[in-house]
Amino acid sequence: xxxxxxxxxxxxxxxVPKSKRPRILLFGDSHSHAVQRxxxxxxxKDTPAPVAAxxxxxxxxxxxxxxxxxxxxxxxxxxxxxxxxxxxMIGGNQHAVFxxxxxxxxxxxxxxxxxPPSPELSAKIVPYRALEHAxxxxxxxxxxxxxxxxxxxxxxxxxxxxxxxxxxxxxxIQQYHETHFANDGLASRGVSPPALRLKFWTLQxxxxxxxxxxxxxxxxxxxxxxxDEQGFLRREYYAQDATHANWRYGERVxxxxxxxxxxxxxxxxxxxx
Amino acid sequence: xxxxxxKSLPEKAFWRRSVAGVKPVLVxxxxxxxxxxxxxxKVATAGSCxxxxxxxxxxxxxxxxxxxxxxxxxxPGATREQHNYGLFSARYGNIYTARQLWQLFERAxxxxxxxxxxxxxxxxxxxxxFRPTTQPGGFVSREELIADREQHLAAVRNMxxxxxxxxxxxxxxxxxxxxVDGSVFPICPGVEGGAFDPDxxxxxxxxxxxxxxxxxxxxxxxxxxxPSAQIIFTVSPVPLVATAETGAHVLSATTYSxxxxxxxxxxxxxxxxxxxxxPSYEIITGAFNRGAYYAPDLRSVLEDGVAHVMRLFMRxxxxxxxxxxxxxxxxxxxxDDHVAAAQRMVEVECDEVALDRD
Numbered sequence: 236x237x238x239x240x241x242x243x244x245x246x247x248x249x250x251v252p253k254s255k256r257p258r259i260l261l262f263g264d265s266h267s268h269a270v271q272r273x274x275x276x277x278x279x280k281d282t283p284a285p286v287a288a289x290x291x292x293x294x295x296x297x298x299x300x301x302x303x304x305x306x307x308x309x310x311x312x313x314x315x316x317x318x319x320x321x322x323x324m325i326g327g328n329q330h331a332v333f334x335x336x337x338x339x340x341x342x343x344x345x346x347x348x349x350x351p352p353s354p355e356l357s358a359k360i361v362p363y364r365a366l367e368h369a370x371x372x373x374x375x376x377x378x379x380x381x382x383x384x385x386x387x388x389x390x391x392x393x394x395x396x397x398x399x400x401x402x403x404x405x406x407x408i409q410q411y412h413e414t415h416f417a418n419d420g421l422a423s424r425g426v427s428p429p430a431l432r433l434k435f436w437t438l439q440x441x442x443x444x445x446x447x448x449x450x451x452x453x454x455x456x457x458x459x460x461x462x463d464e465q466g467f468l469r470r471e472y473y474a475q476d477a478t479h480a481n482w483r484y485g486e487r488v489x490x491x492x493x494x495x496x497x498x499x500x501x502x503x504x505x506x507x508x
Numbered sequence: 509x510x511x512x513x514x515k516s517l518p519e520k521a522f523w524r525r526s527v528a529g530v531k532p533v534l535v536x537x538x539x540x541x542x543x544x545x546x547x548x549x550k551v552a553t554a555g556s557c558x559x560x561x562x563x564x565x566x567x568x569x570x571x572x573x574x575x576x577x578x579x580x581x582x583x584p585g586a587t588r589e590q591h592n593y594g595l596f597s598a599r600y601g602n603i604y605t606a607r608q609l610w611q612l613f614e615r616a617x618x619x620x621x622x623x624x625x626x627x628x629x630x631x632x633x634x635x636x637x638f639r640p641t642t643q644p645g646g647f648v649s650r651e652e653l654i655a656d657r658e659q660h661l662a663a664v665r666n667m668x669x670x671x672x673x674x675x676x677x678x679x680x681x682x683x684x685x686x687x688v689d690g691s692v693f694p695i696c697p698g699v700e701g702g703a704f705d706p707d708x709x710x711x712x713x714x715x716x717x718x719x720x721x722x723x724x725x726x727x728x729x730x731x732x733x734x735p736s737a738q739i740i741f742t743v744s745p746v747p748l749v750a751t752a753e754t755g756a757h758v759l760s761a762t763t764y765s766x767x768x769x770x771x772x773x774x775x776x777x778x779x780x781x782x783x784x785x786x787p788s789y790e791i792i793t794g795a796f797n798r799g800a801y802y803a804p805d806l807r808s809v810l811e812d813g814v815a816h817v818m819r820l821f822m823r824x825x826x827x828x829x830x831x832x833x834x835x836x837x838x839x840x841x842x843x844d845d846h847v848a849a850a851q852r853m854v855e856v857e858c859d860e861v862a863l864d865r866d
Contacts, residue, residue, distance in 0.1 A: 333582060342580050345652035347632040360655045361580045362591065364645040369587040 258315060259496060261288040262308045262385075263324025265479060266398050270324065273485030285493045286322060305381065312389035319391035320496055323452070326378035327398025327439075329370065331478040334401070334435035335408060337425040346434045363438070370442045379446045386450045394453040396488065397440050399480040401432035403467035408477045433466050455495070458487035532797045533816065537790040540777075541824045543738055545673055550574035552597035552671040556604045556679025558744035558788065558809065563596055565818040571826065573597075576667035577660060592642050597671070598663045601639035604679040605714060606722035606772065607692045612638070613729050616664040622691035626650050627702040635701035637693055646701075669733045677788070678769040679744040681714040682752060682761070696752070711752045713765075719772040727780060740784045741773040745792035747807050766793075786824075788817045 261270060267290045274284040289308055290301035312321050343358040344366055386393050402408060405426040440456075447454050461472045461484050472484040519525040520536070527535055545551055552574045553563040566573035579593030592599055603609050614620035615638075627635040633646035634653045639660075647653035668674075685692040687710050698704030714722075723741070730737050743766055751761035770789060777785045792801045792813045799806070801813025 338582055340580065340582075342582055345647075345649055345655065347648035359580050360652070360659055361582060362643055362656055363648045363652060364643060365579070365583050365587055365591045368590060368644070369582075369584050372584070372587065 257496060258319040258391075259286040259322060259492065260308070260311060260315070260320075261286045261322040261324060261396075262291070262303070262305070263288075263322075263396075264291050264326055264328075266327050266396075267291075267324040269399075269474065269480045269482055269485035270488050271485070272482035273489050276482055276486065277489070284489055285497055286489065291325075305384070309384060309388040312385065312391060315389050315391035317390045317392075319389075321385060321389055321391050321393045322455075322492065323382060323385060323393065323395040324398070325381050325385075325395070326374070328478055329373060329378075330398075330432070330435040330439040331401070333366075334427050334432045335477050337427050339424065343428075343431055344434065346437060366435075366438060367442060370439055371445070374439070374442055374446060378443075379450075382446065382452055383450055386452055392453065393451075394455050395443065395447050396455045397443065397457055398436075399457050399472070399484055400462055400466055400468050401429070401436050401478070402470075402473055403429045403433075403463070403465065404470065404473075405429060407473060411475070411477050429467065437466070455491070458484075458491045461487045527794070527796050530796070532800070535791070535794065535796045536820055536823075537787045537794065538820055538824050539785075539787070541784055541786060543673065543740065543784045543825060544827075545571060545825045548572055550670065550672045551675060552576070552667050552673070553675045553677075554596050554598075554600065554603050554609065555675070555677030555742070556602055556744040556746065558679070558742075558746050559602075559675065559677035560595055561809070561814040562675055562677065562742075562788075562818070562821070563594075565814070565821075567594070569818075569822065574667065574671055576670070577663035591644055598667050599639070599642050599660055600664065601642040602679070602694055603676075604694055605681065605683045605692060606678065606719045606726070607683065607685075607712075607714060608638075608694060609676060610722040610726045610729075611691060612664065613668065613726055616661045616668070617729075617733075620691075622686065623688050624686055624691060624702075624708075626653055627697075629701050637697070637702060638691075640695065640701040665733075668730055668737075671734065671737060673738045673740060674730065675740045675742065675786075677742045677744050678719075678773060679746070680748065681719065681765040681768050682748065683712055683714070684709050684752075685712045713753055714768065716768045716771050716775075719768055720775050723772060723776050724779075727776065727783065731782070738782050738784065739776075739780075740786050741776060742786045743769045743773060743789035745789045745801075745809060745813075749807065786821060788821075791817045791820065 261267060263270075267288055270286070270288045271290060274286070274288055277284045289303040292299060292301040292304050294300075315321065341358040342361050344361045344363050346363060382393075382395060405428075408426045444454050446452075457468075461469055461480070463469050468480060468484070472480045472487070474481040474484075514521070520539070527537075547570065550572050551566055553559050553566070563573060574597050575594050577593065577598040579588035579591065579599075583591070583593075588594060592601065595601075600612060603612060611620055611622075615622070622638070624637050627637050627640065628650075629635055629646055632648045634648070634650055635646050636642065636653055636657060643653075643656070647656060683692045683694075684696045687708055692712065693702075693709075696704065697709050727739060730739070745766075747762040748758055748765060751758045753761050753764075756764075766789065773785050776783045791797075792809055797813070797816075801810055801816070802808065803810055
């Protein structure tokens with residue numbers, strides 16, 4: 236089951252008429268897990284969460300992961316009104332595919348409008364716009380289609396939450412690889428330079444912003460407090476793997492959702508966080 | 509009956525027997541062509557847009573089409589293709605003139621550095637004046653452009669030093685060059701980038717002696733870095749899209765340009781043992797096919813024509829390619845859906861077309 240924790244006036248004691256409070260549904264892939272964990276934590280503290288969060292249901296190695304099919308979620312969103320909000324955490328890890336494990340032919344790229352660090356001198360330079368094309372193609376065929384379906388399914392506001400930025404700590408990623416991918420040879424390849432990971436994440440974000448803009452979908456960046464001065468995910472928000480954030484990050488997302496979409500309800504919604 | 513030299517000549521020396529009296533698809537105008545390639549021969553290509561056809565056929569023929577700058581494998585194949593990796597053996601884009609080829613060679617070896625190095629077309633759009641359409645959308649910064657150019661020229665050096673056969677399709681004699689240092693551009697500044705300035709650029713229509721001079725210099729340079737390299741020259745049958753020659757008609761200017769190139773190619777073949785000529789131009793433009801190898805725009809070469817060229821190329825260079833030819837259609841000036849579908853043009857992007865854009 237999804238973390239279907241919705242705000243009820245009776246839970247919070249708020250005197251706001253229910254009809255004025257938007258319903259907020261969240262759906263995503265693996266990155267939505269952080270939010271679901273945060274909702275669980277809130278439940279443990281009897282603190283309401285502003286969203287009902289669902290993770291894509293899929294079969295992997297004979298077991299089910301997630302709690303709702305995309306089609307079922309679309310059906311749910313059809314019942315929402317224009318005052319309601321659908322949050323997407325669909326996809327978001329394509330950048331990691333390109334940039335987490337060191338490629339056998341090391342490469343780097345220049346990003347537009349970015350002050351150096353310049354690309355690694357020993358690496359092959361790949362033109363930015365070629366990478367952008369590859370990302371745009373991949374995203375438009377994949378997540379772009381899902382976002383489009385979402386936009387078409389509902390009259391509610393649709394907001395796509397950009398995935399957490401990469402982690403700067405190579406040792407953290409390497410340790411995870413050695414634990415989980417030693418047999419695949421991934422560990423021996425090493426980890427890409429952190430700057431490359433950050434540039435790929437930024438590239439992906441730009442492409443997604445463009446796709447969302449064309450679809451009439453708003454974009455929400457990762458919570459600023461979870462991001463360090465250089466743009467990486469702060470260490471305290473690392474999940475124990477190479478690319479995901481933890482429940483504390485999910486809590487940051489929940490707070491940002493409350494701040495952004497339910498500002499008038501904030502005082503009554505949080506009693507402990 | 510007296511004896512005379514024509515009595516002992518082969519059939520291909522006679523117009524009636526080898527042109528007028530032969531089915532168009534069977535016309536084979538190849539004269540002396542003794543170069544042989546096999547599956548291991550590294551064949552590199554460059555030239556005008558017609559050279560793209562040669563590259564395309566080599567790629568799918570199972571022969572060793574040599575790509576020295578294939579693009580990084582992190583890029584999907586479709587992206588690399590759309591970003592002009594593999595279009596030619598290195599990502600130099602169309603090389604229309606002999607001067608452009610020679611200057612590319614000199615640039616690759618650091619002996620010529622044009623003063624005009626970057627064209628800025630927007631906040632984060634930078635074009636390489638010597639291959640302005642090669643990177644779709646341009647480069648995002650001057651630094652990226654220069655880094656990519658360094659890689660590109662390194663790939664060009666590697667290509668020249670390791671190829672076995674270099675196929676170069678001569679396209680044009682007309683070009684624009686810098687008044688500052690004589691560097692020539694593949695397309696007139698201001699058309700696909702840059703800004704035209706008559707004080708900076710001048711029109712230059714290469715006379716035959718200049719073409720021969722450039723090709724000879726290139727051949728000598730190539731022989732220095734790769735003594736066993738063989739060269740095949742062809743002449744593009746694609747007419748000029750426009751002429752900048754004062755007072756000239758584009759048809760006459762085309763005839764002049766192609767004549768110069770054809771003479772230069774023949775002169776090179778006669779002078780140098782490692783230079784060969786393949787008559788792509790004659791196969792497409794020959795009256796025997798009654799214009800059937802051109803699309804209704806009388807410029808674009810249809811797939812049937814390319815297939816004829818490449819069939820003969822394979823036959824003479826490899827001993828293969830004797831499968832039945834695609835029948836030639838009658839020339840027509842009408843367009844209909846069927847013909848449009850049947851005459852599907854090859855997906856070749858010619859920079860030149862930009863000259864005639866609405």
